[in-house]
Amino acid sequence: MKEESSEHPAAERVHASVTLRDVARLAGVSSMTVSRAIHAPDRVSAPLRQRVDDAVRALGYVPNLMANGLRSSRSYLVTALVPTIAGSLFSDMVRSLTEALEARGFQLMVGQIGYGRSREDDLLRAIIGRRPDGIVLTGILHSEEGRGMLISSGIPVVETWDTTPHPIDMLLSLSHEAIGRRVCEFLHGRGKRRLALFSGKDERAERRMRGFLRAASDLGLDAPLLRWMDSPTTHRQGREALAAVFEGDARVDGVFCSSDMMATGVLTEARARGIAVPDRLAVVGFGDLDFAESVAPALTTVRIDGGAIGAMAARMIAARADGQSPPQRIVEVEFSIVERESA
Amino acid sequence: MKEESSEHPAAERVHASVTLRDVARLAGVSSMTVSRAIHAPDRVSAPLRQRVDDAVRALGYVPNLMANGLRSSRSYLVTALVPTIAGSLFSDMVRSLTEALEARGFQLMVGQIGYGRSREDDLLRAIIGRRPDGIVLTGILHSEEGRGMLISSGIPVVETWDTTPHPIDMLLSLSHEAIGRRVCEFLHGRGKRRLALFSGKDERAERRMRGFLRAASDLGLDAPLLRWMDSPTTHRQGREALAAVFEGDARVDGVFCSSDMMATGVLTEARARGIAVPDRLAVVGFGDLDFAESVAPALTTVRIDGGAIGAMAARMIAARADGQSPPQRIVEVEFSIVERESA
DNA sequence: CTGAAAGCGCTTACAG
């Protein structure tokens, strides 16, 4: 087959994708009419609209959002940063964000920041470079450089799942200290007196543990036994932590775990050792993941409404992108202890 | 405070972000020199490079990747579509994709396609609109319209976690039929004769079950009992399915579940009913999620190396983006049965 | 209702 000679001298790309101009040429209208037919169809007369639609379909035209975004300075992109995609603690939030944003014409891009935070600033730079219409952060951003980049970018930011007196922009505020405190009081109310904490080494978990420790001290309890492990925490870590504790001080009668998965591991190990839950040992998890109600004994745990967080974050960002100010800059997020069999 | 009068007549935007020109002006060089200092520093003399670096830092300049992408037709963006972000079956793949792509200068954007597939074409359009340098699909794309859009977009595509004789482009091929067959033979080899299948209603799970059924028939076994449920499958569904089966035909002696989470629910229900695993009932899961080795009894399950899939997909896409052809267009993905205590 | 011109912020391709 011979190559056709082309009209453009520079048309050498193997796979030049279809542009607005191609559609316009085929439909016999200007580019502007094509653009309007797509984005504001009622501003175009019916016959032209029809011709444009046909041409779009015939050519399989998909508008280039980079060009659109560059010119209109709206990317219709929102980025959410989560510590990790595994371990479904944030999956309700991601799902509801996806849905609420899609309904408003935005697309969600999920990025993993890791619990480590070393790449945080680089990742932030890559994200800001795409000029998203909003950024949802899981947790509070600490890096001064990162905060500076976000603030000077002018991109609407929602910090979630944590609290701070100095949010970058908008905040869905959740106090992990308060959670830890409440769980401690809950276990105390159940008559438990020798408590243990099994916790991943991540910021928010550490804050829950700190709140718990304060409450224990306020209640005049012995200092709880503490075991730290890497985040995200696993079933195996729960088993190992309980095994280690019961090979030492077997008098522990209540454990607060920093994740449901770890708490389930504690339940498994307790069963293997013949330790009665909750009578001899009460176990409380965190997250209320979907297996929590179904394991045996059913897991008592802390529930946070991730779906509500996602929906609210989407609303706040959409308001900003439309040039409005959101109803509130700071919104309190509720939590609750779901009482089941394990405590 | 009074507003400063600005040099540009049109400079009315509240938050015009810093551009290459601003950096160039401050550094006293041309835009091209700034661009080079950033992307090809050794093509710029040391003194100018220094001045540019200082200006970049002083202004907090973050290059606009939409403009870059528009001009260079490289977005440095790769999109991965997964059924759902919850349920960590694909999280190893996503993690390794993220890392392998980052190492090559690409950013990963994760999209959820749902097990439903209704929004598939719309989502695809939104993705193609951003002109990613590659698309990784979990599973095979069936929609004719979607396939057509991808092919005519010219974007490198890797289909993974499934197999087809007609890939869109590149394929990391995994036969779920073969998996189902192997699991059936495995249970048969363990002396199990009255088998059951608990499966989510999603394409790949259905194919595993089909392979299992064929093998059962080939082995002369009674037709396995089948129970279908919604995907993604849960711990609770596992409990309920086993309960339903054992209230009917209690002679079932082996179950293949379409997920590890569901299999763990089966283990829980078996324990609650005093059914000995694996002697009276063998249980096999799918996924080898991290809790599988730690539950009691430890779960026998099917393992697929998601990390390897992600790494290979990244390599294939990077090769294409660099204008090379990948080493192979179709690569076979291995699987194995991890034999533990439950079967 | 429709279109011609200009420009978003970069890089390509060329010249010196």
Added chain:
DNA sequence: CTGAAAGCGCTTACAG
């Protein structure tokens, strides 16, 4: 090693 010009594919802002 450095820079002026042109253009990527759209939308804005204006004119008719």
